[in-house]
Amino acid sequence: MGKEINLDSQDMKKAIDQLPSQIAEAYKMGDYIRVDKPVDKIVIIGMGGSAIAGDILQSYIANVPVTVIRDYNIPDWIDEKTLVFASSYSGNTEETISAYREARKKKALIVVITSGGRLLKLAQDEKTQIVLIPKFMQPRNAVAYMFFPMLSALENAKLLKSQDTAVRQTINALKKEGYEKIAKDLLEKNYNKIPIIYSSNKFSSIAYRWKTQFNENAKVMAFSHAFPELDHNAIMGFEHLIGHFHVIFLKSDLDHKRIQKRMDITEKLIRRKTTVTSLNIKGENYLSQLFTAIHIGDLTTYFLALRYRIDPSPVDYIEELKKEMGPYL
The missing domain is CATH 3.40.50.10490 (Glucose-6-phosphate isomerase like protein; domain 1)
Incomplete structure (x- = not known):
């Protein structure tokens, strides 16, 4: 498969191989997130690769209800006691931006996880807590950066015991x-x-x-x-x-x-x-x-x-669809 590696225009293989180091880096990114009021439920807002981390968290956490929302709207039961992670790798996912705005109106405690875009600007303007993750990879290759900051943030909130040992064992297993x-x-x-x-x-x-x-x-x-x-x-x-x-x-x-x-x-x-x-x-x-x-x-x-002699990185149909959808205000 030596020659076929040239099909990998964005060096996805490198991103896949870097998963252990990504986990080590990402786990520290939520250290400064503070949850300073009671929380009785967790919501992850996201789409595509950015939502997968929410699915994993929903599987992993057993002591607090966790819901993943892939939509423009959020449920009526979200309130001041809801910890919301608004996750968009690009920061321009229109469904996530819409749901984030609704969560703000409900006075939920929000943490934004993104690499930039409109969501970052909104969070900065509204003084929402932000986990700023690295750019220049496909969102689906950023699963560690989307998941592990949530894990450490939940530790800070005393909703989860220390995961240091589990994270270390995970990194070693992946090596x-x-x-x-x-x-x-x-x-x-x-x-x-x-x-x-x-x-x-x-x-x-x-x-x-x-x-x-x-x-x-x-x-x-x-x-x-x-x-x-x-x-x-x-x-x-x-x-x-x-x-x-x-x-x-x-x-x-x-x-x-x-x-x-x-x-x-x-x-x-x-x-x-x-x-x-x-x-x-x-x-x-x-x-x-x-x-x-x-x-x-x-x-x-x-x-x-x-x-299949296919470049794994581009997602042309997704990009074409976004273009035809036009800008989201």
Whole structure:
């Protein structure tokens, strides 16, 4: 794949490989965020790659309700006791700007996470707390910068105990070798196939991340679903299967024992109709399992793009759509 690397016009591979150092840097970025009033719920406003971090936080946090909003409007229940993270990598995401303005009117406690744009200007003018993250990468490659400042901010708010050990173990896990081999094996299994990613609810944010990375990096259709719900509907789609699919099971020893059994039985059943890969997620803790799984997915979809002789970085349809939408006031 040596010559094919020239297809990578924006050096996405470098951004993927820098995930451990990005986590170390990003975890410190929320240190100065202060939450000086009672909070009983957390909301993340964002779209696309900027919202994925919210999905991961929603999976990771168990002691406070966490909601991810991908829309122009916010629910009526947001109030002064709501901690809102308004996340837009570019700072120009119109849905996020609209929702941010509504959250301001409701006097929610807001933290803006961005690299610039209109959202940064609004936050500066309104003296909203800001986490300013690095520019010059695709938003989907900034997942560490969108997630870990929230983690440290929640520590400051006493909503989360210190994550120092978990973060350190996650960084060390990502420095290990072998991820590229797993990714290259997976890409061949998914070549000229439609990927379907299955996981438990505990890892549904990661399954969805894989799905969107297949969409944006490799420019292919992909789907994700979670156990146990998929055993009550989606499994029947394999009885009269139309199309060429490859199913990826993301499995973890942290999953409920009954979920693990469901996965094994479901895998056995659908192997009658299509090809399957069962990936056992490793890690010393939940956080390290989440981010090693993200890393494998990012590498797999990157290498699949090169296999298709596609530049993984540009998202031409998205940019064309934004242009036709015109400016948002």
